[in-house]
Amino acid sequence: MDLSIIIITYNSRLPIERCLASLEAHEPACTYETIVIDNASVDGTAGEVARRFPRVRVVANGENFGYSRAVNQGIRLSSGRAILIINPDIIVQDGSVDRLMEFMDAHADAGVVGSKLVYQDGRIQPSCRSFYTVSALLYRRTFLGKLFPRAKPLREHLMLDYDHETPRAVDWLIGACMLVRREALAKVGAMDERFFLYFEDIDWCYRMKHHGWSVYYVPASVMVHTYERSSARSILRKPFLFHMLSLLRYYEKWNRFFYAARRNRGAIKASVLVTSDLLALNVSFLAAYFIRDQLQPLFINNLYPVGWYGFFIVFYNLVFFIAFLAGGLYRVRRETPFAEEFIRVVRSVALGLVVLMAS
16 A cells, blocks of 8 residues: 555544545545544544545544544554545645655655645645744744734744745644655654644654654645634633643653753652742741731730841741651652641641740
């Protein structure tokens, strides 16, 4: 088998019908198979595809496994020497698949190649990108992108100054249309299933380049993408939340700072807890001192100057730190029941108070 085409669906009955119809109308010249993985759609997607397109292999999952896991599921079922992953909202054009295959066959270093994607009105969709920078993220995920659509970080990330008419190696391609060489897949591995939705394409392309494979944009192959950037609609919608979660996972995986933080998360958590506890103790002392100062008319003895309490402050910080440490409050635990944690805190605080008053 030359080519395996994998399409992941989720409540995509109308787009997938149009996608498969366009594929039938513009069939690749090579031998190919089509696999549709449906992630528990409730709109009858799987049944309708099976009924209307009997040549297509349909797998209906009992639950939504996420995009990358479903892609890997399709890869395991495939047998082509190349794997074309397309979204259900792609409309295949005449010769578009053949040109991708021809380009991959002509470039031995090509691990991933992708088509030029256009909107239904013919406008170019920026589907080849440079890797994210902090400034590019700021413009993409905030109102700044709308206020300054031609800002340099945004232009560089979306490659807006590139004519999109000549083939070239790029950092990454959006996952709506990716032709992957099986040989590269065997060395790089499948999609990272930690990404439920979004950033799995960036991660895959980054790994391809890390293993010596190139990612190419091939404008001679054109496909229509009836695209809707759902992750940008509202910060209260699920797509946006999925996007931000995948962003954090991506940086946790590849950024040195985030990687170090993950490796040392136990020590970091303990440090944050110690710092917050000591801060709370000292703020409480200062608040008590202020209240006592305001109530001076009710007392016979005058309040000592706050500077006189220096040794006492150091002492009670040390007492409570040792009490909390002995009580196991700074051990990193997972999902400790609230009642158990509350009892442990009360016991440690009581111990600290007893030692302090006795001293």
